[in-house]
Amino acid sequence: MNGQHKCLADSNPFTPEPARIIRSYHLTADVKFFQVRFIDVERALSFQYKAGQFAMVSILGAGEAPFCLSSTPSRPGLLEFCIRKMGTVTNALFRLPENALIGLRGPYGNGFPVEEMTGKDILIIMGGMGVAPLRSVLLYCLDNRDWFGRVVLLYGAKRPAEMIFREEFFSLKTRTDLECHLTVDADDTGQWPERTGVVTTLFPSLKKVDPENTYALVCGPPVMYKFVIKELIKLNIPKNQILMTLERRMKCGIGKCGHCAIDYIYTCLDGPVFTYWDVLHMKELI
Template sequence: MNGENKCINQTNPYLPEAARIVRTYPLTEDVKYFQVRLVDMEKAISFKYSPGQFAMISVLGAGEAPFSISSTPSRPSLLEFCIRKAGTVTNAIFKLKENDHIGIRGPYGNGFPIESMHGKDIIIVMGGLGAAPLRSVLLYCLDNRDLFGRVALLHGAKRPAEMIFREEFFALKERKDLECYLTVDADDTGKWKENIGVVTTLFPQLKDINPSKTFAIVCGPPVMYKFVLKELIKLNIPKNQILMTLERRMKCGVGKCGHCAIDYIYTCIDGPVFTYWDVIHMKELI
């Protein structure tokens, strides 16, 4: 946490690296998947990051914004992002096609404390676009399955059409080494066979939790936290083993521009991953 400079450009942390869009396709009406690779192949291979970290993406003429990395470092040299069309930069990104160039710098942020999670049970709770950062840690756990105990995934979306990585998550349901529960707030298709209700209605399916050896990871829209945290506390999971990753405005990613300041810390270097204890301790986190 708050540690060393591991970003790709060591002499000038503000200078992006050119990256090429390898693949892109829509995930939902307003969310798109982007797979990118740094143009400099040596840099692409040496781009080291951990799940939960983010990168700054820039589009010439439109600006720069932070995005969490959705891919896992266990599958190196390609980076994946899932991006919702929401502002100037994302509108510009949406217009880009395969083989177009973007600028990337990073990786930034603390990421998840993967090493202290080794040997522990993992519960991943994601809502809506919260799947973007948590997909990284989920795939990491699955790629290093022996390093972790139980892995459970609770994923909620508003409607079936708004569930990002829908096919991918349905495929995961086939795996025997993962408990995968999916839900939608409302089914407007009449074809949804999984749970209907908000993500907290999935909690009864989690049986025999051993709280002291469990890490819970949460990401979703602001309204979701309050209810999910209540459920996790009911399960007696220690407050410093409940992890969440937060969104803030960021202009630099390296703790200088000030926009992501919370209390006396910066989300970009001290976060974006915080524990529930941090939230109680530091006011105005969520």
């Protein structure tokens, strides 16, 4: 953005690059979907990322915060975010009209090890907002369907109205190359056609899993991990093939501000994707 750099580094890694909100709409009452594109056309295409990585989003005057990318790198050019209204930055972001200017820098973090996952069965388990980072890897798997074995999706939301990307997932149910299981904690509509109960209630309906050949990807509210991991261990999935993506406070995204430090690692550099072995090995991850 700023052509003249007077500093040692080639460019200032903290400089937000200008991007535009192409489209935005509500997914639920407090969750909104944003499609964003860099103003610079070349930058829009040169922005390469991995599923599971995140970006720092700047809202003029409100500040900067980290958000995971919900779009898939297999569809370059347009970046998608799935954001819940929570604090100062998201409140300001929700007020912005389409075509508004925002700042973007990234991508940051390690992302999912998609090379390792190639050829393997993929079991995706998400709860509530956990869909935000995992939609990226799900779409990536579907876009490159031949590269992966079975793709299984388990998604739990609190109520039907709070199921993010509800239509998208219902349409996935018609696909034969994907096993999609949906549940809600409680059905207040009386019209929910799928299962009710927490996400772990979906496990018994799973077809037999080949544990050595399976990568399980988990993201959801903190309370969910304990129960889901218990199920995955019961299925004998190796601890280093259980992947989860974590949330932390971040002010830089590049290992300087210190806020996301856990034990001897930084979530922004060494995460946000960790294995269950990491969780056992390092304290305070979840």
